[in-house]
Amino acid sequence: MPSGLKDVVAIAAAPTYVLALKRDGTVTSWGANSNFVSAGWTSVVAVAAGPSHQLALRQDATVIQSGAGAPPPPEGLTAVAAIACGSQHSLALNQDGTVIAWGQTSVPAGLSNVVAIAAAVNNSLALKSDGTVVAWGSDFLLLQVPQALDSVMAISISETHALALRTDGTVIRWGRNLTSGQDQTAPPYIKDVIAIAAGPTESLAARAPLRFAKFEVVDHPTMHFRTFTGRDYTVEFSTDLGSASWTPLPGGRVTGTGQLATVLDDTQTTGGYRFYRFWEER
Structure with missing residues (x-):
């Protein structure tokens, strides 16, 4: 990590590097091949990191992309609210609740009323305003969203599994386990959760009984x-x-x-x- 790094408001991590968004809208990176952040990365409000390409959402609701492995963003992205990176695809959540994808993926027909997105490798998730989750991509097990999953307030996905944080502070998990078998379990002691993150072989949850x-x-x-x-x-x-x-x-x-x-x-x-x-x- 760079010495003296401070005023960080958000981070995004890929297998070999990290992005840190600072309060002044600039981005710092470190790790392997992390010299992609250029002078044009200013007025940034969100960052996303894929294995070989990166996205930045600017204050004017436009998107910047750098790196390799995915085609550039389509023209006309001028009202973006959130971004996400997979291996060879990217997602942009528009302010009207629709999702734009580019690269090796396509958005399910009729997908709307989306409030959050997540992507990893060749799979994607969308959280809808009614608290349900839509999944698409090439990994069959990651497509197996648990039946009756609702009241979701946050989502996260990795190349092996996906997480959903519900409004009661519990976490639902699905995907594959370390032996590549199907797994839809979460530890029973995980509660009072306010944030989640899925990694290749691990899951993280931040707890806070009082908020x-x-x-x-x-x-x-x-x-x-x-x-x-x-x-x-x-x-x-x-x-x-x-x-x-x-x-x-x-x-x-x-x-x-x-x-x-x-x-x-x-x-x-x-x-x-x-x-x-x-x-x-x-």
């Missing part, structure tokens, strides 16, 4: 936080952090739905301070 989304003060303090389906949460307040004394907020008990929860403190009076915490009941 803050937004805090605002208008007439009364209002808390917004993401919940997991079926979990119970309690919001408490304290006027003195040093006292370790917390009081349940009236109306502050929430049952999770997988969406943002909103809790209003309408008991707060003018003047003074209140501190708030959110915790999941076990």
